[in-house]
Amino acid sequence: MQIAVNRFLAAGALLAMLIVSGRPALAEEVVPVGKPLTLEAIFEHNEFQAALPRGLRWQPDGASFTYLPAPGEATAGKLLQHVAGTGKSGEVMSFDELPGLPAEFQITDVQWHAGSGFALLRGAVQVTWHGYEDAAYYVYDSAGDRLWPLAGAGLALRHVKLSPDGLRAGYVHDNNLFVSDLREGNNTAVTDDGGEAVFNGSFDYGSTMFGSSDAWRWSPDGTAIAFWRLDVADVKTYPLMDPLHSYPQIRRFHYPNVGEKHAVYRVGVYDVAAAATRWLDTGHKPDDYLPQMTWDRESRGVYVERLTRDHQALEVLYADAASGETRSVLVDRDPAWLDVTEDLSPLPGAAGEFLWTSERSGWRHIYRVGRGGETATLTSGDWSVDAIAGVDTDGGWAYFYAKKDSLIDQHVYRVALDGGPIERLTTQPGWHTWTMSPDAKRAIVQHSDARTPPTLALYEAGGARIADLVTDAVPALRDYTMSHTEFVTFTTDDGVELNGFFIKPPNFDPAKKYPVIGYDYGNAGSQVVVNRWGTQRGPQQDLWHRFMAQQGYVIFAMDNRTTTGRGKAAKNLTYGHYAKYAVLDQLQGAAYLKSLPWVDADRLGFWGWSGGGYLAAALMTKGAPHWKVAVSVAPVIDLARYQAVGVERWMGMPEDNPEGYAAVNLINYVDKLEGKLLLIHGTGDENVKFEFTLQFVDALIRANRQFDMLVYPNQRHAISDFRGHVFASMTRYFNDHL
Numbered sequence: 001m002q003i004a005v006n007r008f009l010a011a012g013a014l015l016a017m018l019i020v021s022g023r024p025a026l027a028e029e030v031v032p033v034g035k036p037l038t039l040e041a042i043f044e045h046n047e048f049q050a051a052l053p054r055g056l057r058w059q060p061d062g063a064s065f066t067y068l069p070a071p072g073e074a075t076a077g078k079l080l081q082h083v084a085g086t087g088k089s090g091e092v093m094s095f096d097e098l099p100g101l102p103a104e105f106q107i108t109d110v111q112w113h114a115g116s117g118f119a120l121l122r123g124a125v126q127v128t129w130h131g132y133e134d135a136a137y138y139v140y141d142s143a144g145d146r147l148w149p150l151a152g153a154g155l156a157l158r159h160v161k162l163s164p165d166g167l168r169a170g171y172v173h174d175n176n177l178f179v180s181d182l183r184e185g186n187n188t189a190v191t192d193d194g195g196e197a198v199f200n201g202s203f204d205y206g207s208t209m210f211g212s213s214d215a216w217r218w219s220p221d222g223t224a225i226a227f228w229r230l231d232v233a234d235v236k237t238y239p240l241m242d243p244l245h246s247y248p249q250i251r252r253f254h255y256p257n258v259g260e261k262h263a264v265y266r267v268g269v270y271d272v273a274a275a276a277t278r279w280l281d282t283g284h285k286p287d288d289y290l291p292q293m294t295w296d297r298e299s300r301g302v303y304v305e306r307l308t309r310d311h312q313a314l315e316v317l318y319a320d321a322a323s324g325e326t327r328s329v330l331v332d333r334d335p336a337w338l339d340v341t342e343d344l345s346p347l348p349g350a351a352g353e354f355l356w357t358s359e360r361s362g363w364r365h366i367y368r369v370g371r372g373g374e375t376a377t378l379t380s381g382d383w384s385v386d387a388i389a390g391v392d393t394d395g396g397w398a399y400f401y402a403k404k405d406s407l408i409d410q411h412v413y414r415v416a417l418d419g420g421p422i423e424r425l426t427t428q429p430g431w432h433t434w435t436m437s438p439d440a441k442r443a444i445v446q447h448s449d450a451r452t453p454p455t456l457a458l459y460e461a462g463g464a465r466i467a468d469l470v471t472d473a474v475p476a477l478r479d480y481t482m483s484h485t486e487f488v489t490f491t492t493d494d495g496v497e498l499n500g501f502f503i504k505p506p507n508f509d510p511a512k513k514y515p516v517i518g519y520d521y522g523n524a525g526s527q528v529v530v531n532r533w534g535t536q537r538g539p540q541q542d543l544w545h546r547f548m549a550q551q552g553y554v555i556f557a558m559d560n561r562t563t564t565g566r567g568k569a570a571k572n573l574t575y576g577h578y579a580k581y582a583v584l585d586q587l588q589g590a591a592y593l594k595s596l597p598w599v600d601a602d603r604l605g606f607w608g609w610s611g612g613g614y615l616a617a618a619l620m621t622k623g624a625p626h627w628k629v630a631v632s633v634a635p636v637i638d639l640a641r642y643q644a645v646g647v648e649r650w651m652g653m654p655e656d657n658p659e660g661y662a663a664v665n666l667i668n669y670v671d672k673l674e675g676k677l678l679l680i681h682g683t684g685d686e687n688v689k690f691e692f693t694l695q696f697v698d699a700l701i702r703a704n705r706q707f708d709m710l711v712y713p714n715q716r717h718a719i720s721d722f723r724g725h726v727f728a729s730m731t732r733y734f735n736d737h738l
Contacts, residue, residue: 034481037547039731041480043724048539050454050473055109056444060164062437065444066092066112079110079119084442084458087467093119098140100147105138113166117142118182120150120162120169129240130205130253131686131716132213134158139169139182150180151187158202159214163222168272170201170216170225177201177216177227179272190225190270190277197233204232204263205686206256209645210291210340219299224321225270226293226302230263240684243713253686256644259654265290267304269321280319281326282306289645291340297348303329305344311337311649316344316369318352330373332358334568336575337649339525343388345398347417355398355417357385359568366398368417378415379422384565386410390436390443392461393417399425399440399461401432403565407499408487408531414461425463431532436461444469448533450485450501453477474539481506483549487531492561492588499529500558500589503549508598514554515603515738516593518627519545521612522582524562524574524650537718544727551735553605556593560585576660578639578650582615583623590626605738607631607730610688610717613680614666617696620677621669629738631730633680634717637692638665667696670703676737678708680726682715708733 041047053067064083069075079092095107101121109122123136134156140147150169151157160171169180175194180187191200201216207230216227238255241248256262264286268277282290284306292305296318304326306315313333319326332338343357343366352371355378357364364385366378378398379385386401389412397414404422405411411426412434426432430449437443441461448454456470486502505514521528528535534542545555560581562574573581586606594601604627608616613635620630639647640654640661654661662668681693693709700707710729712719719726 034479036550037480037482037543039544039547039724039728041476042540042543042547043727047476048453048474048543050533050539051475052446052454052456052470052473056435057111058435058437059114060438062439062441064114065437066110068107068110079112081112081114082458082469084437084466087458093140093142095121098147099145101138102153105136108135111160111162113162116166116182118162118166120160122160126156127716129242129251129684129686129714129716131208132158132202135160137169137171139180139185141182148185151178159216161216161218163218164220165222168222170218172201172216175199175202177225177270179225179270188275190227191229197231199228199230199232199263201227203228204230204235204254206232206235206254206262206643206645207265207289207291209643210289211342217293217295217302219295219321220297221299223272223299225272226295226321227268227270228290228293229266229268231266232263234261235263236260238689240686243683258640258642258644258647258651260644262287262289262644267293267302267319269302269319269324278321278324280304280324282317282319283326292342292344294344294346294354296346296352296354298350303344303346303354305340307338307340309648310652314338314340316356328373329371330356330369330375332360334359334572336568336572341387345388345391347391348393355388355391357388359384362569363567366400366415368419376419378417378419382567384567386564389434390440390461391417392440394439395441395461397440397461399434399436399443406531407527407559407565408529410530410532425461429531431530434459442466449531450487450533453533453539482543482546483508484546485531487529490589490592492585493591496561496585498558498561498585498588500556500592501529503545503555505549505552505554510598512598513600514552514598515600515605516554516556517545517548517734517738518586518589518593518604518606519555519557519612520559520582520586520606520608520615521610522560522563522579522586522608522615523611524571525564526611527559527564528557529559540723540727544731548731548734551731553734553738554599556589558585558589574650576651576657578647578660578664579611579615579618580664583618586615586619587623587626603628603738605629605631605734607633608635609633611636613688617666617677617679618669620675621666621672624672624674627675629676629734631678631680631733633726634682634685634688634719635666635679635693635696636688637696638667640665641689641692641695643687667699670696670699670705673700673703673705673707676708676733678710678730678733680710680712680719680729682712682717682719684714685717687717 051070055068058065066081078094081092082089106124111120119140121138125135137150158172177190177200194200203213203215232254235254235256237252240251267280270277287309289307294303302319304317315331316329317326345355347353356367356369368376383404389399396417399414410431415422433446434443445459453474458466488500593599613632616630616632617635683690
């Protein structure tokens with residue numbers, strides 16, 4: 001299959017990406033031969049969105065996968081299937097030929113099971129005001145050429161999943177869980193008590209801080225469902241005001257602040273044939289969390305993870321699905337906090353073994369855990385495993401991402417399940433993401449680097465390339481001339497080497513002086529200095545940096561000493577004092593910038609979003625006076641008023657750490673504000689409350705400090721409807737004041 005036509009970038013028009021140590025090497029001069037970047041091209045025309053297939057999904061046997069072509073492809077409007085062994089593609093279905101599908105129904109994803117012949121067709125996704133993604137669904141029976149709504153025409157459903165055998169579908173509606181028998185076409189309620197105070201099969205907002213809002217799992221044989229029930233009756237509600245009416249409307253959702261009551265968890269197993277639920281005896285306290293659960297491979301039981309509220313003890317329980325009885329398998333502990341991952345990977349057989357990642361050694365590594373909790377170490381060393389990518393039990397391999405050879409790249413490795421040497425499978429520098437087949441024999445591989453948009457290829461798991469799938473995902477790129485990333489390292493006064501990058505103006509002249517715009521996020525375990533095209537949220541932010549470089553700015557980003565890949569002891573430096581080293585190491589970064597002959601030391605700017613928004617405001621107050629201008633978007637200001645899960649792991653409880661909470665509360669530093677500060681926030685922010693910014697503003701006014709502010713009515717945390725307006729406003733602010 002060749003999803004896109006082969007094209008090659010006009011590399012002569014691009015800056016060379018340099019990886020240097022210490023003082024940064026200078027990029028070669030570039031003669032502009034293409035168009036300059038514009039805000040319209042980045043945000044309105046969306047010319048740089050990668051044309052990649054959507055909805056890539058392996059079939060259960062791992063022999064083929066299905067996908068929706070990228071918009072604009074000749075095969076758009078069809079579901080296609082690629083046979084991995086032969087390299088051939090074919091059409092599974094054409095949407096305009098489906099019987100009775102409404103003309104206005106826009107298909108955005110398809111779950112297809114070749115063995116059963118059933119498909120779930122998802123319509124347009126609607127994001128609710130509190131952040132859930134809902135859509136209407138149709139069922140297509142290919143054998144009978146029949147089509148019907150899964151749960152009523154136009155009914156918005158959540159967390160819809162086809163069973164492993166393809167004969168049933170499960171979904172959440174109005175916080176209740178349902179099962180549909182696709183052969184009979186009937187729907188059965190698994191729960192009936194869902195509503196404002198009870199969440200079944202879907203996490204409440206507070207619990208989504210652990211990851212997805214999806215709170216139910218099919219058993220591997222499709223005969224049972226394990227699901228969470230969350231009681232939020234005692235969780236305080238937070239009001240969001242919709243001001244765009246004659247009389248503003250108030251929307252309320254449960255939001256557990258630091259130190260306050262959060263949802264009470266319960267896990268049930270629903271037997272589909274018996275239409276009955278058995279509740280698991282997890283033995284947890286109301287203040288504990290049950291953040292993850294995983295079925296074993298034989299569908300006999302469920303591994304449930306139990307986390308203490310202080311995040312310092314994480315226990316793995318094994319629950320028998322038939323009896324509900326549980327036994328403890330292992331416990332991890334940390335003096336600061338434990339990160340919750342999705343790495344628990346059950347192994348087949350009656351021995352009850354599984355793979356587990358833990359930072360118990362000071363670095364995250366893979367362990368093989370036996371039924372009684374005995375562990376065998378599969379990886380070790382002063383480097384960190386990022387995540388398990390897949391497990392081939394027949395071949396005896398565990399595949400994983402790690403920061404073993406580079407902190408800025410993401411490489412794929414494997415190790416034998418019985419232990420042994422580690423094999424690196426990816427060779428190109430950059431960011432590799434593998435979507436492995438269920439048997440972990442093959443992988444759909446996406447690769448990019450800081451100057452190259454994503455490519456897509458099919459590989460054998462051992463590293464042999466089978467076929468190129470997409471080689472030119474952003475053809476518009478070659479029409480433009482732009483600067484690219486130069487990676488650097490520098491050393492702090494106390495001897496810690498930190499990673500950073502520059503994006504310099506085209507035709508950079510080291511004899512000139514340039515203003516600098518800094519950027520960072522800064523939270524422990526985060527990372528912004530990566531050898532990857534764009535960011536996790538897409539390419540727009542990265543392209544805006546390149547646009548600003550064209551306006552004559554140098555862009556600088558850096559990762560502090562608590563960021564990912566540096567070990568648990570490094571992350572724990574932030575415990576009890578959020579962002580301490582994010583601020584202190586930015587001061588080191590400012591000193592490094594001022595030491596460079598081509599930096600205008602009096603014209604340093606900074607911007608950040610969310611945690612980075614906090615950092616931007618902190619640098620202009622407690623970190624003053626090194627930065628002249630900053631833009632702070634959706635900043636966390638006072639952590640004592642933020643969400644329990646997100647803060648307590650880093651700060652402990654307020655009553656146990658009053659000095660720490662006072663030290664990170666930027667309201668206590670408003671009198672130190674120097675320079676120009678622009679605050680940006682959406683009034684509908686479901687994550688970082690708009691009131692944070694208002695409380696900060698109130699304190700600034702009382703301290704007689706001047707600032708600027710931009711408000712987006714009803715916009716959520718990402719301000720996704722007006723990204724172009726946000727970045728145009730930031731552009732103007734830096735142009736006017738830096």
